[in-house]
Amino acid sequence: MLTLNDAERLNPLSDDMRQAFLAALEAAMTDEAVRSIVLTGAGGNFTAGADIRQLMLAGGPDPARSRRRLTPLHRAVEIIAGGPKPVIAAVEGAAFGAGLSFASACDFVIAGEGARFGAAFGKIGLTADCGLVWSLPQRVGRTLARDIMFTGRPVKAEEAHRIGIVDMLVPAGGALSAALTKAADYRGIAPLAIAAMKSAFVRGPGSLNDALAFEIQQQPMLSMTSDHAEGVAAFREKRQAIFTGH
Known part of the structure; x- marks a missing residue:
């Protein structure tokens, strides 16, 4: 605070x-x-x-x-x-x-x-x-x-x-x-996912193509994170995910 x-x-x-x-x-x-x-x-x-x-x-x-x-x-x-x-x-x-x-x-x-x-x-x-x-x-x-x-x-x-x-x-x-x-x-949301979404929001509305291009840059990188693996595991195991920002 x-x-x-x-x-x-x-x-x-x-x-x-x-x-x-x-x-x-x-x-x-x-x-x-x-x-x-x-x-x-x-x-x-x-x-x-x-x-x-x-x-x-x-x-x-x-x-x-x-x-x-x-x-x-x-x-x-x-x-x-x-x-x-x-x-x-x-x-x-x-x-x-x-x-x-x-x-x-x-x-x-x-x-x-x-x-x-x-x-x-x-x-x-x-x-x-x-x-x-x-x-x-x-x-x-x-x-x-x-x-x-x-x-x-x-x-x-x-x-x-x-x-x-x-x-x-x-x-x-x-x-x-x-x-x-x-x-x-x-x-309850992975920190790196929030960071990526905030980065997209601050770029402004732009065009749909701009948004899709930014997604294709960000999503593959996020798919390699420990938080993504944790989120998938938590979903499968029906438990609360514990995210670390990595």
Whole structure:
């Protein structure tokens, strides 16, 4: 479980938070003992997004610094969306800006009643970032994604669930527990199989031929794994498979 933790200020993504989050995410993705990742926030909020105090610097705009600050967030989104392990967002309270981007890139989003999502980038003269123009339309469709980003309006949990930002809605305060239960559900699937499917999903819808070509590359390799042999044996023996990621 990875927790964004600066609760007094709604867990804003300061420069230090960005670097620490990326390091923790990379470590979790490469740790063989970790089968899935739950992303949450401390103090009853997910994250309010960018640390606005760090946007207001003496000396005026600095495009080079802006690029440097985006780099760890971009890498984090790439890992969330395309990394080999499932990532589940457990959202309570505010999930604004990059918080919505992170959630939208996750494999499954669970929110507590009372959660709020928003993309008010345009209200401070900026474009949506952290891949939101890629991830949000996949969840809600292009028209709704445009409306959410063009208006910057907050989307309450009930609407977010209805339109597809949220995959499961639970009572307030219950998102983390539900996310941990969902993470346990994924343990019944071979890790290398999940990694292959995530790699296919992140390539985008593409054409049928693209999908078939990717399958013919991945499936023969997976057929050689110990997990495949274990899965077949467990099926024959009518028992739960024990997968190791090899």
